[in-house]
Amino acid sequence: MPISVVPYIPTYITVHLGTPSSSAENVTVPFIDYIKNVASSEIYPTWHYSSLRANILAQVSFALNRVYTEFYPSQGYDFNITSTTAYDQRFIKDRTIFDSVSQLVDELFDDYIRREGYVEPLSAKFCNGTTTQCDGLSQWGSEYLAQEGTNSMEILRTYYGDDIELVVNAPIQDIQYSYPGTAMRRGERSPDIRIAQFMLNRIAQAYPAIPKIPIVDGFFGPQTEASVRQFQKIFNLTSDGIIGKGTWYTMVRLYSGLLRLSELVSEGQPLSQLNFDYEEFLSYGQQSQRVAFLQYLLSVLSQFYTNIPFVTIDGVYGPATRQAVMALQRDAGLPQTGSVSEATWDAIAERFLSIDRTVLASAGLTPFRSSLAGELTPEEIQESLALHPNQFPGRSLEYGQTD
Numbered sequence: 001m002p003i004s005v006v007p008y009i010p011t012y013i014t015v016h017l018g019t020p021s022s023s024a025e026n027v028t029v030p031f032i033d034y035i036k037n038v039a040s041s042e043i044y045p046t047w048h049y050s051s052l053r054a055n056i057l058a059q060v061s062f063a064l065n066r067v068y069t070e071f072y073p074s075q076g077y078d079f080n081i082t083s084t085t086a087y088d089q090r091f092i093k094d095r096t097i098f099d100s101v102s103q104l105v106d107e108l109f110d111d112y113i114r115r116e117g118y119v120e121p122l123s124a125k126f127c128n129g130t131t132t133q134c135d136g137l138s139q140w141g142s143e144y145l146a147q148e149g150t151n152s153m154e155i156l157r158t159y160y161g162d163d164i165e166l167v168v169n170a171p172i173q174d175i176q177y178s179y180p181g182t183a184m185r186r187g188e189r190s191p192d193i194r195i196a197q198f199m200l201n202r203i204a205q206a207y208p209a210i211p212k213i214p215i216v217d218g219f220f221g222p223q224t225e226a227s228v229r230q231f232q233k234i235f236n237l238t239s240d241g242i243i244g245k246g247t248w249y250t251m252v253r254l255y256s257g258l259l260r261l262s263e264l265v266s267e268g269q270p271l272s273q274l275n276f277d278y279e280e281f282l283s284y285g286q287q288s289q290r291v292a293f294l295q296y297l298l299s300v301l302s303q304f305y306t307n308i309p310f311v312t313i314d315g316v317y318g319p320a321t322r323q324a325v326m327a328l329q330r331d332a333g334l335p336q337t338g339s340v341s342e343a344t345w346d347a348i349a350e351r352f353l354s355i356d357r358t359v360l361a362s363a364g365l366t367p368f369r370s371s372l373a374g375e376l377t378p379e380e381i382q383e384s385l386a387l388h389p390n391q392f393p394g395r396s397l398e399y400g401q402t403d
Helices: 031-042 049-068 099-108 139-147 152-160 191-206 222-234 245-258 289-301 319-332 342-358 378-385
Strands: 012-016 026-030 112-115 164-167
Touching: 012 031, 026 031, 031 049, 031 099, 049 099, 049 112, 049 139, 049 152, 139 152, 152 164, 191 222, 191 245, 222 245, 289 319, 289 342, 319 342
Parallel strands: none
Antiparallel strands: 012 026, 112 164
C-alpha cells in the first residue's frame, strides 16, 4: 500500500495479454524477464547506450508504479499490468530478447526513477515521439539527444523534470498485496486499521460527507465505523461498517487516484510518512538523524501541547529532549523514563499524525513533510520547520473576535 510500503522489485509480475477487460491470457514471468521483453519490444538494440539506459529505466519505473499503486488489483483484476501500449507498455509472449538489451537490463532492473522527496516509483510514461506524442519521454527524441552526447540522466530530466532522482539496488521480493486477508471491524486494533483511517481521512478531503476520524490510532472505534459506513454508502458498497476486500481496494483506488500516484504529474506520497514506524530505542546521550527527527516531532507537538517544552533540533539527545519526552510520557500516562521505547514512540507519532491530518495539511505550513528526515541535517530540519517556541500572541483569544 502506498502509505507504508517502501517500493521493491517484484520477483514475478503477472501480465494480461490484451486490454484490461478482454478475456486474454495472463502470464506470470520473472520481473527481470518482463523488462527484457518490454525493452526488446519497445526500442531498438542498436540505439546509443545512453538512450537505451534512459528508456529501460523509464520502463522499470512505469511497471513498478503499476505494482506499487496496485493499479489493476484495486479495480478487481487478477493481474499487475497489461501488454498493450494503449494502457501500459508492449510485451510480446515468447519473443526473442536482444543480447545488448539483456545485458543492460541485468544491470538496471532493480533501479527506478522517483521525484525527489517522494516514495512512489515515477509513472514514467513514454511514447515513440513520431506517430504518437505524450507528456513523457519521447523514445526517438531520447535517441537524438544521446547522439548529441546527452547522458541517460540528462535525457530523463529533459522529459521528466530536474526534480527526479535514481533509486539503485532496490530490494527484491514477492508481491505483497495490501489487503491484510481478513475483514476489519469495530473493536479491533491493528496497523492495517491505521492505514485505513489514514486513507479515509485523505478521501474525506475530496468527499466532505465522509466524517473524518479525529485520531488515527489503529483502533476501530465508533468514529471509524461511521466513516466507513458513509464511505460505503457514497461508493455503492454494502454499508455494513466492515472493511472487507471490496471496501479496502475501493479505498486504495480512490486514495491513489486523489494523489494521482499513477500519473506522471502526481501529488506524491511524501517520504517522511514512512518514518513513523518505530525503529530503535532512543535515550539520553545519543546523537543521530533519528534523534533529530524525534526532536522535530516534539517541536511540533510543543506548539499544541502547552506542557511539552520546545526542543531545538540539533540531533543530540540532551537534557531538553529528555524533558520533552518525559512531558509527553506524563501526558500519555506512560512511565516517565525520559527514553523513547516503542510505546513512547507510538504515542508521539499518533499525536503528530492527528495534528498533521487536521491542522498541518498544507505543505506550506510544514515543508518538512516532503523530505526524508534521515536525508536532512538538523540545521536544515530546523530551517524547514520555521517554528518559534513563543507563538502565543500575547493576549487571550475569545469568542467573537477576528484576527
